[in-house]
Amino acid sequence: xxxxxxxxxxxxxxxxxxxxxxxxxxxxxxxxxxxxxxxxxxxxxxxxxxxxxxxxxxxxxxxxxxxxxxxxxxxxxxxxxxxxxxxxxxxxxxxxxxxxxxxxxxxxxxxxxxxxxxxxxxxxxxxxxxxxxxxxxxxxxxxxxxxxxxxxxxxxxxxxxxxxxxxxxxxxxxxxxxxxxxxxxxxxxxxxxxxxxxxxxxxxxxxx
Amino acid sequence: xxxxxxxxxxxxxxxxxxxxxxxxxxxxxxxxxxxxxxxxxxxxxxxxxxxxxxxxxxxxxxxxxxxxxxxxxxxxxxxxxxxxxxxxxxxxxxxxxxxxxxxxxxxxxxxxxxxxxxxxxxxxxxxxxxxxxxxxxxxxxxxxxxxxxxxxxxxxxxxxxxxxx
Numbered sequence: 001x002x003x004x005x006x007x008x009x010x011x012x013x014x015x016x017x018x019x020x021x022x023x024x025x026x027x028x029x030x031x032x033x034x035x036x037x038x039x040x041x042x043x044x045x046x047x048x049x050x051x052x053x054x055x056x057x058x059x060x061x062x063x064x065x066x067x068x069x070x071x072x073x074x075x076x077x078x079x080x081x082x083x084x085x086x087x088x089x090x091x092x093x094x095x096x097x098x099x100x101x102x103x104x105x106x107x108x109x110x111x112x113x114x115x116x117x118x119x120x121x122x123x124x125x126x127x128x129x130x131x132x133x134x135x136x137x138x139x140x141x142x143x144x145x146x147x148x149x150x151x152x153x154x155x156x157x158x159x160x161x162x163x164x165x166x167x168x169x170x171x172x173x174x175x176x177x178x179x180x181x182x183x184x185x186x187x188x189x190x191x192x193x194x195x196x197x198x199x200x201x202x203x204x205x206x207x208x
Numbered sequence: 209x210x211x212x213x214x215x216x217x218x219x220x221x222x223x224x225x226x227x228x229x230x231x232x233x234x235x236x237x238x239x240x241x242x243x244x245x246x247x248x249x250x251x252x253x254x255x256x257x258x259x260x261x262x263x264x265x266x267x268x269x270x271x272x273x274x275x276x277x278x279x280x281x282x283x284x285x286x287x288x289x290x291x292x293x294x295x296x297x298x299x300x301x302x303x304x305x306x307x308x309x310x311x312x313x314x315x316x317x318x319x320x321x322x323x324x325x326x327x328x329x330x331x332x333x334x335x336x337x338x339x340x341x342x343x344x345x346x347x348x349x350x351x352x353x354x355x356x357x358x359x360x361x362x363x364x365x366x367x368x369x370x371x372x373x
Contacts, residue, residue: 060218060256060271074366079308120309152308156366160235160348163217164307167236167256167319170218170274 020177022207024054027179027196030137036183038133039192042126043105045185052180056200059166059176066158076155078127079165082135084146086205087172089165089197090134092127096155099123102190124151126192134196142205165197177203210354213252215239220253220273222286228355234303236320238343239351240276240327241300242283242336244292245358251287252353253279257319258326276326280334299336300360300373301327302351304343320344340373 028051039047057065077093094102103119104111106126128151135146154161169176179196198206213221215232223230230252232239243250253273260275273279288294304320324343331338342349342362350363362371 060216060274062217072365077308154308154346156235156307156348159233160305160307163235163237163348164319166217170256174271 019204019207020054020056023177023203024051024179026141026206027051027054027181030134030141031181034133034137035130038129039183042129043185043188043190044108045187047183048186049181049183052182054177054179056175056177059170059174062162062166062176063159065178065180066162070158072157072159074155075158075161076123076153077161078124078151078153079161080127080131080151081149081168082131082146083149085144086138086146086202087169087199088134088138088146089168089195090127090131091161091165091195091197092123092130093158093161093193093195094191098191101188102192105185105188105190120153124153127151130194138206142208144205162195165195169197169199173199173201175200210356212352215252215254215273216270217254218256218271218274220251220279220282220286222249222251222283222290223355224249224290226356230353230355231351233348233350235305235307235348236303236323238276238301238303238320238323238327239349240279240283241351241353241360242287242297243300243353243355243358244287244296245298245355246296247291247293248355249287249290249292250353250355251283252351253283255279255323255327258322276323276330280327280330284334297336299331299338300340300353301338302342302349302360302362302373305345305347305349307346307348309346342371342373
């Protein structure tokens with residue numbers, strides 16, 4: 001027979017797990033209706049997406065979220081911080097070697113000899129536009145107003161990139177809710193990953 | 209064989225003895241190391257943020273190094289308990305990078321420079337000499353401190369560099 005403590009814990013886990021599922025469902029609808037059409041238009045091809053997981057993690061233990069295979073991989077990334085009614089962080093990243101083909105596709109086939117400012121600028125722009133698609137979806141759905149920062153670009157290990165992002169949330173919470181999404185070009189196979197980071201207290205507003 | 213204490217994000221470790229080393233990896237966070245080389249006592253904190261805010265009165269054991277002000281107090285008291293002399297304690301630090309472009313101009317994060325500045329201020333206020341540092345730039349660093357030599361070795365796998373301070 002379950003003790004009272006066990007029952008309470010089970011109830012809490014069930015409720016919490018339901019909340020994360022609901023949140024995932026809400027994000028899924030935002031991505032499907034807003035982000036994917038933007039991405040299709042930007043890249044000129046149909047993109048598929050896979051919302052891998054939504055989970056809560058202790059900020060100082062964020063490394064547990066990263067698969068071992070990706071921990072030391074060098075990624076090219078764009079981060080956009082959104083503030084206002086909600087604080088949301090969106091990290092867009094690709095493997096460093098996959099950045100050039102993605103940038104060339106964004107620049108409509110413009111051949112890049114090396115990774116120059118135009119490429120960085122185009123990747124930053126994609127981060128900006130796609131983040132705006134999510135911000136707009138949240139506004140349309142919940143009426144929450146946010147403004148987005150200038151996109152920051154970096155090439156670093158995923159560990160290092162995430163450490164900065166986690167520190168940014170550390171002032172307001174000890175944990176974060178992270179959703180992991182992968183986008184993939186149906187014909188080109190081009191890949192882009194997104195991490196959407198929220199304060200757990202605030203993420204409840206998206207499922208209310 | 210050397211005993212290596214790994215310091216996780218927001219963590220703090222204190223080691224004693226000739227063969228002890230402290231190790232961590234930092235991006236915008238700062239690895240601050242205090243040491244009394246004479247009695248071979250050293251502490252390292254992986255500082256995430258400059259200051260603890262009022263809404264967080266408690267510090268969990270695993271996060272004693274998270275905030276610069278809190279970390280400094282824990283490091284000093286822990287070292288003194290083990291026999292360190294506050295007058296002999298010195299400091300070295302590394303990290304505090306601005307990883308993303310435009311961080312400082314746009315206020316995107318700028319947490320690295322804020323961490324550096326907060327730690328320098330705390331050391332100054334407490335008369336702890338900062339012997340050397342390797343801070344800023346835009347890349348992550350592995351930081352290792354050897355209590356035997358008193359040296360801090362900083363390596364970047366991405367930039368393929370090694371620096372000893």
